[in-house]
Amino acid sequence: MPHTPHAPLFVREMGLPLRFGLYAFFCLLLLVLDARYATLAGVRAGLNALIHPVHIALAQPLDWMQGISRFLVKHAELARDNRHFIQRQELLDAGMRDRATLLAENTRLRALLALPPRPGFTLLAGEVIETTPDPFARRIIINRGQSHGVSAGLPVVDATGLVGQVTRVYPWSAEVTLLTDRDQAAPVLNLRNGLRIIVSGQGSDTLLEVRFLDMHADLRPGDLLYTSGIDGIYPAGVPVARVLNTEPPRNTPFARAICQPLGGVGQYRHMAVLVPTAVPTPTEKNGAAPSPHVAGSKRP
Amino acid sequence: MNTLQPLLPQGAELIRPPTRTKVFGSLSLAFGVTLLPWLEDIRWLVPDFTLMALLYWNIHAPRLTGLGAAFVFGLLTDVARGVFFGLNALVYCAATFVALLVHRRLEGFSIPHQALQISPILLGKELLLLTLGLALGRGTVDWRWLAAGLVAVLLWPPMAWLFDRATGRTRSSATAMQQTSR
Numbered sequence: 388m389p390h391t392p393h394a395p396l397f398v399r400e401m402g403l404p405l406r407f408g409l410y411a412f413f414c415l416l417l418l419v420l421d422a423r424y425a426t427l428a429g430v431r432a433g434l435n436a437l438i439h440p441v442h443i444a445l446a447q448p449l450d451w452m453q454g455i456s457r458f459l460v461k462h463a464e465l466a467r468d469n470r471h472f473i474q475r476q477e478l479l480d481a482g483m484r485d486r487a488t489l490l491a492e493n494t495r496l497r498a499l500l501a502l503p504p505r506p507g508f509t510l511l512a513g514e515v516i517e518t519t520p521d522p523f524a525r526r527i528i529i530n531r532g533q534s535h536g537v538s539a540g541l542p543v544v545d546a547t548g549l550v551g552q553v554t555r556v557y558p559w560s561a562e563v564t565l566l567t568d569r570d571q572a573a574p575v576l577n578l579r580n581g582l583r584i585i586v587s588g589q590g591s592d593t594l595l596e597v598r599f600l601d602m603h604a605d606l607r608p609g610d611l612l613y614t615s616g617i618d619g620i621y622p623a624g625v626p627v628a629r630v631l632n633t634e635p636p637r638n639t640p641f642a643r644a645i646c647q648p649l650g651g652v653g654q655y656r657h658m659a660v661l662v663p664t665a666v667p668t669p670t671e672k673n674g675a676a677p678s679p680h681v682a683g684s685k686r687p
Numbered sequence: 688m689n690t691l692q693p694l695l696p697q698g699a700e701l702i703r704p705p706t707r708t709k710v711f712g713s714l715s716l717a718f719g720v721t722l723l724p725w726l727e728d729i730r731w732l733v734p735d736f737t738l739m740a741l742l743y744w745n746i747h748a749p750r751l752t753g754l755g756a757a758f759v760f761g762l763l764t765d766v767a768r769g770v771f772f773g774l775n776a777l778v779y780c781a782a783t784f785v786a787l788l789v790h791r792r793l794e795g796f797s798i799p800h801q802a803l804q805i806s807p808i809l810l811g812k813e814l815l816l817l818t819l820g821l822a823l824g825r826g827t828v829d830w831r832w833l834a835a836g837l838v839a840v841l842l843w844p845p846m847a848w849l850f851d852r853a854t855g856r857t858r859s860s861a862t863a864m865q866q867t868s869r
Contacts, residue, residue: 403784403787403788404784406754407754407780407781407784410754410757410758410776410780411777411780411781413758413773414758414761414773414774414776414777414780415773415777416773417772417773417776418771418772418773418774418777418823420772421771421772421773422771422823427772430772431766431772434762434763434766435766438722438763438766438767441719441722442722442767445719445722445723445724446723446724449724517724518727518730519768519769519770520725520730520731520733520768521768521769521770522731522817522820522828522829522831522832523820523825523826523828523829524769524825524826526769528769555769562769569826569827570826590826590827
């Protein structure tokens with residue numbers, strides 16, 4: 388017969404309300420430590436290392452099922468796809484040749500202007516493992532982490548535009564806060580006239596907004612917003628959003644604009660982290676700078 | 688004192704009592720179910736299985752679980768959901784505290800009655816989680832997420848039935864036996 392603990396003969400433990408009070412106090416302490424001082428990243432990474440294998444194992448049967456259904460597609464479908472992909476490949480090859488010449492020309496022009504070279508980024512492709520079940524935040528977990536060279540703060544893109552930013556890094560996975568999160572912002576410039584503004588999330592899945600827009604700012608529906616690159620985090624020239632409409636100021640001195648993200652924010656399974664490659668830049672002479680990009684642009 | 692129930696476990700309950708292995712095994716299982724890759728569209732409807740299992744054991748085997756287990760599983764949930772440390776732990780501890788206060792009363796009810804009696808805890812948990820998020824300044828609240836509490840109430844009867852089978856609890860017969868001996 389399995390052992391079950393017996394009721395103690397004499398009650399010599401703290402009362403229930405007192406014990407609850409202690410636990411509640413400890414929880415609040417943890418909350419404050421995490422929310423205000425962000426000191427518990429190590430503990431979180433450790434616990435995540437425990438949970439991560441379970442996560443992967445639980446998602447596995449679904450992957451197998453998808454694998455089997457993929458295996459059973461028709462031959463005609465495969466042949467058609469193959470033809471389609473060969474055509475596409477040729478198109479892309481042509482595009483790549485253009486890109487190579489453009490890159491070469493760009494380096495020449497930069498050298499001409501004596502600008503510091505922009506640090507290169509390598510694309511690290513990753514897959515979405517899961518979305519976090521949190522009603523307040525728009526975040527996803529990808530299967531690339533510290534061991535792959537991801538660090539907090541790196542931008543995340545997909546084929547069509549900016550998706551978000553890495554906010555927490557675990558050993559084998561990372562948390563990406565999507566552009567649509569309320570606390571997420573990206574500095575952009577209007578492609579039409581070079582107007583620099585900041586686009587932030589709204590907390591809805593499909594819309595972004597420009598919160599504090601000068602009421603005389605020249606921003607029209609249909610304008611395309613690309614990253615400006617002046618923050619030192621996002622590289623310049625990544626498509627971010629298209630302006631849907633602007634609202635005149637009401638009760639505040641600022642106008643507001645609603646935009647639609649160009650990247651597939653929260654739509655696709657695959658995306659890429661932009662990992663900066665170690666490029667020898669003038670920053671090494673300047674000492675410790677937060678980002679080679681920012682330091683480079685400050686140079687006289 | 689609950690007079691409807693026999694003081695000592697009877698019959699099947701005596702042969703298969705709740706053990707530490709059963710309790711923590713089922714808690715881990717429930718936690719695993721919340722980690723499953725649920726579809727994004729029904730995410731807000733997925734009930735908190737971990738809390739349901741915690742409540743069941745706190746009602747029927749309070750000596751084996753308690754605030755400590757609630758705290759540990761709360762922290763694990765915090766990590767799995769990627770929210771502030773201590774948020775779910777606090778909510779789980781509060782729910783466990785309420786359940787422990789009234790566990791003598793809840794123990795004797797039939798399963799559907801128990802589901803009704805426990806609904807304030809399950810709904811209150813979701814409400815507390817959303818309110819805490821609001822208090823911590825995490826933005827606007829999507830009140831749809833309260834529905835997870837309702838789903839948890841609806842899923843309480845099948846879960847309690849399953850757990851009863853695992854521990855050999857027989858509610859109706861225990862009550863009946865008491866009534867015939869009167």
